[in-house]
């Protein structure tokens with residue numbers, strides 16, 4: 001299915017200046033769109049990469065300006081009207097106008113929603129609003145917690161997903177005393193198999209992190225408004241200097257919802273990334289799209305880039321069907337985890353030992369290869385990604401045999 005190309009002079013407004021918003025604007029110009037493009041972002045910084053925030057930036061290895069996708073001059077050169085510190089407060093679909101919180105309005109011919117997601121917070125009733133309780137999402141979050149990253153400070157990390165584990169790795173590397181609590185029976189339960197969880201449990205254990213699974217946080221207790229300890233459901237009390245919550249994210253759908261667009265675990269879009277209003281598109285963490293027989297919302301850089309590019313192609317009239325090819329990564333200590341595909345619905349996992357200490361776990365549903373987690377094994381990741389994208393499923397026996405030349409399976 002193809003969209004009709006829009007008038008090359010049409011006014012395009014993009015709400016949300018994260019990875020997806022930036023990519024959509026840059027790609028539209030690359031594809032020759034000549035009309036005005038306005039990018040509205042609530043933060044004061046030009047659009048920047050988030051993955052290094054909880055790694056290189058927190059470690060002090062990269063400065064803020066190195067996080068920017070492009071320097072501020074890029075937007076001027078490309079005639080992208082970048083409105084920073086600017087909040088969209090409403091969408092008037094009849095008049096095709098976006099209202100900003102400062103009272104200004106921005107008219108559009110096509111609107112792109114790249115509003116992203118926000119961290120779930122710990123409830124105030126259990127002390128989530130105490131000073132010294134942080135989350136990991138934007139530059140301000142990291143800047144606020146940076147002063148606590150000193151040798152021997154005691155950090156409690158709530159949540160054993162990738163955010164929590166990456167924060168634990170940086171904290172341990174900087175010499176903090178780290179405890180991770182995960183409410184579910186094991187870490188990474190939502191996103192990975194027990195084998196991958198065991199791999200990272202061992203890794204963190206060797207680095208001196210205390211990892212408590214099946215550990216429910218009852219309350220955070222403070223003194224003079226600053227968090228001092230955490231009480232768990234089993235009655236144990238952990239003294240802390242600060243807390244990082246990595247307990248998932250929620251999509252920012254409120255603007256779309258108030259404008260009457262369809263919402264279904266995110267802003268619902270079709271295979272061309274159009275919302276229920278054909279003049280409005282959505283991409284990235286905020287958007288749920290058709291996937292197999294249902295619908296899915298992906299929280300990843302890869303999805304943000306590829307979906308935003310699909311929107312730009314759609315708007316300029318090129319083939320535009322968004323065909324998601326999920327991929328993810330996580331860096332913890334000296335381990336690079338690369339993930340191809342989506343493991344949801346798997347029933348078996350096959351282990352493939354790799355060279356130089358690498359290993360990969362292959363997820364199958366019946367005979368169908370769904371996903372692969374590759375630790376320090378980039379070659380296996382590349383082959384697995386191509387196999388999955390091509391819809392090919394070599395047998396578990398073949399991939400589990402370290403003597404199998406995986407590349408030959410691509411022919």
Ligand SMILES: NC(=O)c1ccc[n+]([C@@H]2O[C@H](COP(=O)([O-])OP(=O)(O)OC[C@H]3O[C@@H](n4cnc5c(N)ncnc54)[C@H](O)[C@@H]3O)[C@@H](O)[C@H]2O)c1
Pocket residue numbers: 158159160161162163164166181182183184187188189190191215216217245246247248249299300328329330331
């Ligand atoms: N490298 C990557 O690909 C990468 C890195 C970071 C984040 N992300 C993505 O960003 C999003 C947010 O990451 P995340 O790790 O916050 O989310 P997540 O949902 O993947 O993990 C949150 C974890 O917190 C646990 N949890 C929830 N409430 C808790 C509580 N009260 N006490 C203890 N544990 C609790 C959950 O059981 C879950 O394991 C995810 O989609 C994640 O996959 C990806």
